Amino acid sequence: MNFVKIDGIEYNLTDLEKDCWVRLLNGSLKGRDPFHTPTLANIGKKGINMRTVVLRKVNTIEKLLTFHTDIRSGKWQELQNNNSVSWLFYDAASKFQIRLAGKATLHHNDIIANESWQKTSANSRKTYMTTLAPSLQSETPTSGLLSAFEAVNPTIEETEIYKKNFAVVVTQIYWMEWLWLSSKGHRRASFNYAENNKFEASWLVP
Ligand SMILES: Cc1cc2nc3c(=O)[nH]c(=O)nc-3n(C[C@H](O)[C@H](O)[C@H](O)COP(=O)(O)O)c2cc1C
Numbered sequence: 373m374n375f376v377k378i379d380g381i382e383y384n385l386t387d388l389e390k391d392c393w394v395r396l397l398n399g400s401l402k403g404r405d406p407f408h409t410p411t412l413a414n415i416g417k418k419g420i421n422m423r424t425v426v427l428r429k430v431n432t433i434e435k436l437l438t439f440h441t442d443i444r445s446g447k448w449q450e451l452q453n454n455n456s457v458s459w460l461f462y463d464a465a466s467k468f469q470i471r472l473a474g475k476a477t478l479h480h481n482d483i484i485a486n487e488s489w490q491k492t493s494a495n496s497r498k499t500y501m502t503t504l505a506p507s508l509q510s511e512t513p514t515s516g517l518l519s520a521f522e523a524v525n526p527t528i529e530e531t532e533i534y535k536k537n538f539a540v541v542v543t544q545i546y547w548m549e550w551l552w553l554s555s556k557g558h559r560r561a562s563f564n565y566a567e568n569n570k571f572e573a574s575w576l577v578p
Pocket of ligand 1: 409421422423424425426427439440441442445446447448506507
């Protein structure tokens with residue numbers, strides 16, 4: 373038996389790999405999906421750094437996962453020094469964990485960043501509108517925003533000067549690992565992507 377049966381459906385390694393990418397894609401499209409807000413890890417000056425990010429885009433063919441960030445953030449600087457990243461997703465309802473490893477490409481003030489900025493609402497752009505850089509110390513518990521923008525959401529025109537802080541990080545995935553928790557025994561599989569995005573797959577002991 374070279375398949376796993378989940379909710380009555382049989383998945384071989386090829387089916388499973390496809391299913392993982394469909395779940396990732398859904399995560400990027402649906403705000404309430406458990407895969408919408410994964411953990412992203414990278415290597416910083418003091419060691420491993422992790423944080424929650426919003427999964428903005430998934431390319432299931434090219435195996436790309438994308439998030440947005442502020443170029444003044446710690447991770448932007450860190451990724452310039454070392455572009456290795458690791459993603460962690462968990463869906464408690466389906467009991468699926470997906471871990472992925474990739475290499476990041478940084479986009480600021482280019483076509484990719486500009487296109488994404490155009491699609492970002494004025495309200496979402498508030499993230500990039502702090503007057504001082506993220507992570508700077510403050511004497512008060514501050515939002516970092518001008519007080520006018522705390523009370524009232526900015527207009528799209530008011531957000532434009534903050535575009536300089538906005539960036540897109542595209543990560544090229546070269547490894548994915550799936551784990552499914554089941555009372556009848558857990559199941560686990562690993563996928564490695566070659567240059568042409570063909571994958572080598574194998575079942576693992578959980
Ligand atoms: C639900 C949620 C979603 C977040 N999404 C993002 C995001 O898409 N991009 C981002 O840079 N930070 C995001 N953050 C903030 C990061 O988790 C982190 O606090 C911030 O980016 C600073 O990280 P750094 O100092 O490692 O750069 C999010 C936080 C939460 C709780």
